Amino acid sequence: MATETRTSAGELRAFLHGLPGVDQVGADERAARLATRSIKTSAKAEAIDLAISMVDLTTLEGADTPGKVRALCAKGVRPDPADPGVPKVAAICVYPDLAGVAAEAVRGTGVGVASVATAFPSGRAPLEAKLADTRAAVAAGATEIDMVIDRGAFLAGDYLKVHEEIVATRQACGDAHLKVIFETGELATYDNVRRASWLAMRAGADFIKTSTGKVAPAATLPVTLVMLEAVRDFRDATGRQVGVKPAGGIRTTKDAIRYLVLVNETAGPDWLTPRWFRLGASSLLNDLLMQRRKLATGVYSGPDHFTKD
Template sequence: MNSGLSSLADATSSDAALRRFLHGLPGVDQVGAEQRAAGLGTRSIKTSAKEYAIDLAIRMVDLTTLEGMDTPGKVRALSAKAMRPDPADQTCPHTAAVCVYPDMVGFARETLGSSGVNIAAVATAFPSGRAALDIKLADVQDAVEAGADEIDMVIDRGAFLSGRYLEVFEEIVAVRAACGDAHLKVIFETGELQTYDNVRRVSWLAMMAGAHFIKTSTGKVQPAATLPVTLVMLEAVRDYRDVTGQMVGVKPAGGIRTSKDAIKYLVMVNEVAGPDWLSPDWFRFGASTLLNDLLMQRTKMKTGRYSGPDYFTLD
């Protein structure tokens, strides 16, 4: 393990060394990766397995609102929903977190208190990441001071695509330092990085820089999370643990709307990274509408009947 860590430390000693390391990672064959993801998507998860998966998925949701029109009232409502997703059923677990802009963290905290639902704040000039480093760090500090448990940062995609890997690395290191005790999720915006080779490289870069979680997307760019992109990231965290002994979490975000989709992701977590990742500590869904579909399926499993959408709260 130590030899693995120290060789990784060498890899980040200079821009040239980091480039050599990232470009030395095995390539990803696009056709093969997509075929594998599609194959896992055909798993048929029924009855007891489906009940397990739905409850697990609810516990993994980062219930998200990231709109210009967000208000304290909206965030309070969302927080209440995160604590008690199904008011009619006390056995329904709470979500992992709510995910909001930094200026909304205080309002979320008022509602959530010490309920066990974490507060995640997007920061570093989300979603574009186009700002000076000190502004990004101030953004992070704001969120942490307001009580955020988790920081979802965006990387500088421009720097990554132009090959300035060390710059991206150092920015993540700086943000991680600014996080203090808060956990750091690093958003790649894979819809802009585009190739699976880039996804693999940026995954390693972020893990070496100290990310607790690696996250696909902001939700503001299409395509957002996809199964093959998440596959490549799950392979990366699996391989990173082999080398360093350390686990890093994965968060697909954006575009996951149905229980069926969520279950496909969980199958992939189970079979690619392994069962150790089947926990909200190591896997999250960044989503807003997914939760209600999970609740509808959960109610259907328990009662044998589908209820209309009006039987579930909007937020």
């Protein structure tokens, strides 16, 4: 993996502030226009299965238990017990202390284990604690780490601190993939989202992710569009492809399909795979399953037909 791990504060600031500004009105209008695109019924069935395969099925609550995580894993591996043709999800996303439970539950299934780390969701902790958090999750069996940047440092213009923390966390991940969460609802401007995207990619991120799901607004189509443009341009500039994960507030099949259209029209079809695009969600999977069943049978099953966890 080619990453730019050596840089100075001045060089980094000059690079990030030299990026082209984002036309906010244009980004909003393009995202709104793409959101109105309709797809044929035959394509909708394929889109639903693709969206299911991209889901990072998530539980990040203080009341999470090993039993809840095992149930979530069983659902991720076999989303609809009555239909073995339903694809499994991409990963199960949990707190570090439950990563081992999830890893054991999905062993041999091909479903990944994503663990939030680095003082999620605030990102406010000493670097040593963040790295210990990361290493513990990987040691427990996490195959993906979702880290949060220090938004305070970023907004204060201390880009080098954020860069160095991402580099250190990438190294602590070992073979696990690193997703870098920006908490875009706190970054305030699309220009900041673009800068954060390039900063994370230069530091070695495998994925860039919108949100923790704990701050509103979370994922939005315009913000995701800006991030998709960034990964597209980064690959053009460096030859390295980076994934994108919107998370938080994506609840319906209609929402999911809008994101798939956005990916195809912005970054291109190379990103239309779970390897390069994920949907972070807790309730989305049930709606996808209900819509899938309706397309197959003509009957709308209703939410009680599927488990809530």
